[in-house]
Amino acid sequence: MTRTLENYIGGSWVRSSGTTLLDVKNPATGEVLAQVPLSTAGDVDQAVQAAKAAFPAWRATPPAVRARYLFKLREIFDGRRDEIAAICTSEHGKTLSESRNDFGRGVENVEHAAGIPTLMMGQNLEDVSGGIDCQTVRQPMGVFAAITPFNFPPMVPLWFLPYAIATGNTFVLKPSEQVPLTQRRIFELIHEHLGLPPGVVNLVNGGKDVVNGICTHRDVVGVSFVGSSAVAQHVYKTCGETGKRVQALGGAKNFILVTPDAERERSVANLSESIYGCSGQRCLAGSVVVGIGEAYDWVRDSLLAAAKAVVLGDGSKPGVTMGPVVSAAAKDRILSYIEKGVQEGAKLILDGRGATVEGCPDGNWIGPCIFEDVRPEMVIAKEEIFGPVACLMRAQSLDEAIELANRSPYGNAASLYTSNGKHAREFSHRIEAGMVGVNIGVAAPMAFFPFGGQKASFFGDIKAHGPTAIDFYTERKIVITRWF
Structure with a gap:
């Protein structure tokens, strides 16, 4: 019997309220691997509310402690590289070598985000005026979401999830409905082995209703998107109208x-x-x-x-x-x-x-x-x-x-x-x-450099991963102090 995928909300696997199911097929053989539900805006709200409820305690968790979760996640992933690569190949079609590289580049972002105690540091200066000091601090903002494409099932979601939670935010992922199995397995590993507090990470399967549900939700403070330029423009505009931060990575030639x-x-x-x-x-x-x-x-x-x-x-x-x-x-x-x-x-x-x-x-x-x-x-x-x-x-x-x-x-x-x-x-x-x-045919930056294009290939102001990820996922607060 073909299994039907579930959403991951508040630390549990939850059946989608959507009634439409799509076949997930092996593109080489045509075999039906699973069915994925097209979830609803109600499912999005359930995930966002779980993330919102988890935010205060997760924000108060010291950065060094949050970093330890990422060290552990990297260890979990390191022992599962071949397994994740095989799942990626089965649903996407790329070669096993390409799938291993795909996942490997994602894991590099986990490694980079684990340096969050240093990456998230602010700045300070004494005596900006007589007896007055000034400092900047970086603070998490709330619930972030990512809408990711089919072409790199393990890697692209890991451009976002590690940085979002390392900086103290909570997170909702919508993977591509064409290739949901890789992220299903990654979230199973997170659930079974990582021990994150419920609601810190969530997953909602679906299509355009989930995209729009994320972009219009009042409690989502920022959205990352990767896909076609037409949809990137839509995400950029919709998020802008609702006051969200947005980084929308579009198409290319x-x-x-x-x-x-x-x-x-x-x-x-x-x-x-x-x-x-x-x-x-x-x-x-x-x-x-x-x-x-x-x-x-x-x-x-x-x-x-x-x-x-x-x-x-x-x-x-x-x-x-x-x-x-x-x-x-x-x-x-x-x-x-x-x-x-x-x-x-x-x-x-x-x-x-x-x-x-x-x-x-x-x-x-x-x-x-x-x-x-x-x-x-x-x-x-x-x-x-x-x-x-x-x-x-x-x-x-x-x-x-x-x-x-x-x-x-x-x-x-x-x-x-x-x-x-x-x-x-x-x-x-x-x-x-x-x-x-x-003399480089695929100009893909390493995790510790920013990723993003120009012109119709990028809609937003802050690019993905590297130091810009910390900018995207935090708000700078300036504190000016004088003591009498």
Whole structure:
């Protein structure tokens, strides 16, 4: 019998009041793994009230004690890396290696947040005026929530949960309804082994009703979101109207520029992984490759060879280097973009539309695709495809290539492959992207640096993880003191 997932509220597993159930499927085999409920605004309120009730005591818990919970959580996770990776692969489709890295990057945020006694320190200065001292302190604010996407089931929720509770807030998570099983298991581990006070962390499964319930709830003080730019704008606007803090990380159209002096073999291998890793379902995935001058021909030929060498299959099997896309709906969307590119006149020099995998007839298979002769005005050059599709463009100079990249309404990440330090500095200075790679195909910051894009890729003022996480989850209070 297929199990139905529950919400986690106030330290207990609770049945959702929602009556609609969605199948959670293995995207490689089509097997139904579980059913997830579409919870209601009433379920959100129940979770928020549990978090609100837990806040006063949790806020009063010393930071060093809160840090010890995170040290313990890191220990729990360290013994479960293979288990969590296997669950991630089963519901998302990425390879086991990619799932391990996914979870590993999440655990790094737990490690970083465990330094909260230092990270949360304020400042002080004696004698700002005669006999008057001034200090700033950081204080937790209340109930925070996060709305997370399908593409990194273990990692992205861990961009938020550790920092929220380390700083003394309480927390409600809405994982993607497409991939709820990884977080279900993580919350089971928290429930069974961590010993957090009830209500400090909560989980509500669901779709848009839960999103709107979180964004409009009067007792939620801040919301983190990761997903498409259209929904990020909605979350940003709705939270703004209700006076919440918000960090809404949106879509991307990441450009990779290659100069003639780039180291050929390693550059192409690296940018190919950027494009086709996780089946292109990364917000930092390479999307448009711009060959500069004479670099174009060898980039095209080498990328074509690298893409043809990708091994498509069930991500749980050895030797597979690219799994399926997450759902039949995602496959249909990607295929529609490929068809649009053909109609617009781009040349499809590698066509992965007919890809199949032996023994997995029900998988959501799309092989690597490469378009040549892509022009800036084409839809495939402007809109996020979020699949294993590369678009090739030419530029005669670095200036022209940077101009092409900066035309994009998005500004999540951009990369340059070069051996020229002057070119690298010019690119880093002028490119309009929040995360920049030099000879790095996936410009993903470590947990102790901020994460977030620019332009239509980010809506908010305070970015995720790193030191900015402490800014997001705390209020600075200024205390000015004089004693008579």
